[in-house]
Amino acid sequence: MKKILVTGALGQIGSELIPALRSKYGNENVIAVGHHKEPTEEFRNAGPFETADARNKDEIRALIEKYNIDTIYHLVGVLSAVGEAKPDLAWDVNMTSLKTMLDLAVEYKIERMFWPSSIAAFGPTTPLENTPQQTVLAPTTMYGVTKVAGELLCQYYFVKYGLDVRSLRYPGVISWKTAPGGGTTDYAVAIYYDAIAKGSYDCFVNEKTVLPMMYMDDAVKATLQLMDAAPEKITIRTAYNLTAISFSAKELAENVASHIDGFTCTFTPDSRQKIADSWPSTIDDSKAREDWGWKHQFGLEEISIDMIKNLKK
Numbered sequence: 001m002k003k004i005l006v007t008g009a010l011g012q013i014g015s016e017l018i019p020a021l022r023s024k025y026g027n028e029n030v031i032a033v034g035h036h037k038e039p040t041e042e043f044r045n046a047g048p049f050e051t052a053d054a055r056n057k058d059e060i061r062a063l064i065e066k067y068n069i070d071t072i073y074h075l076v077g078v079l080s081a082v083g084e085a086k087p088d089l090a091w092d093v094n095m096t097s098l099k100t101m102l103d104l105a106v107e108y109k110i111e112r113m114f115w116p117s118s119i120a121a122f123g124p125t126t127p128l129e130n131t132p133q134q135t136v137l138a139p140t141t142m143y144g145v146t147k148v149a150g151e152l153l154c155q156y157y158f159v160k161y162g163l164d165v166r167s168l169r170y171p172g173v174i175s176w177k178t179a180p181g182g183g184t185t186d187y188a189v190a191i192y193y194d195a196i197a198k199g200s201y202d203c204f205v206n207e208k209t210v211l212p213m214m215y216m217d218d219a220v221k222a223t224l225q226l227m228d229a230a231p232e233k234i235t236i237r238t239a240y241n242l243t244a245i246s247f248s249a250k251e252l253a254e255n256v257a258s259h260i261d262g263f264t265c266t267f268t269p270d271s272r273q274k275i276a277d278s279w280p281s282t283i284d285d286s287k288a289r290e291d292w293g294w295k296h297q298f299g300l301e302e303i304s305i306d307m308i309k310n311l312k313k
Helices: 014-025 042-045 057-067 080-087 087-107 143-159 184-197 216-228 249-259 274-278 286-292 300-312
Strands: 005-008 030-034 048-049 071-074 111-118 165-170 172-174 200-203 211-217 245-248 266-267
Touching: 005 014, 005 057, 014 071, 030 057, 030 080, 057 087, 057 200, 057 249, 071 087, 071 216, 080 143, 080 184, 087 111, 087 143, 111 143, 111 286, 143 165, 143 300, 165 216, 165 300, 172 184, 172 200, 184 211, 184 249, 184 274, 184 300, 200 249, 200 300, 211 216, 211 300, 216 286, 245 249, 249 266, 249 300
Parallel strands: 005 030, 005 071, 030 048, 071 111, 111 165, 172 211, 200 266
Antiparallel strands: 211 245
16 A cells, blocks of 8 residues: 655645545545644644655654655645745745655665646746647746746656656646635635625636636546556646636636625735736646546636535535
8 A cells, every 4th residue: 555645745636635645545644744834733633744844854754754655746845926026935845855766766765756746837928829848948936946846856857867756737626625825816716715705706816817727636646647648648748738617707707706705806916917917828748648647627607606516614
């Protein structure tokens, strides 16, 4: 049975990926690792939870040895908007922790490792429509810079050491279990929270902004599917393009309004608008679909129904 270490356990992806992994491999075989946040009692009691800094090689080494780890999901990261406010922190956390995990993965002959990239790896000179798998990667944010560097580092460790490390360029991910956490696409999450709590939302990008998005259920499914694929199926060793749907901020607001009577949305773009404008509106993820059978399930209507149902609880 696999013994899996998941860093960034309490972040947006980790908090929903870990239950899926535990359902598949058993609670005791998935070790959640957090740093700053305190887990809920329910999360802590669901399976092993450890506190460690993913930049600290000794702390992570101790956990690998303690639990005889053979698979790593390294999800630690400072996101785009926070990264612009604290670029030194973003570089340190995002790059130092990744290099630490890659080195330990080689040292302990880890069978398979996952690390998340993002559409932030793209930039204003990237084709913004139907962005191809192989394209210009020239981001203008520190978050994006760390994603490009991380993709190349992962590929290097595969070529140099034969480490089976895999990655996805996540689009905006919409989920109800964790509150918005400093990402540029977080308006697509915050709108549901405010719609239910206040009946209104002031969106920080303009109404014409179109970005690729996906529901968390699809993001978790894609991650597990990628990691389950046979090594010979993996032809991309930087990061696979991944997407589900694209919609404008206005289309999102209108859809939410169709489900919540009286909901109103205003648009007051802030510094995150410039970041959003540098990212693609649609993405070509045909390589993921061809190589390991990726297929999304949730459209905007299905997302809204599930978000509102769960948040109202």
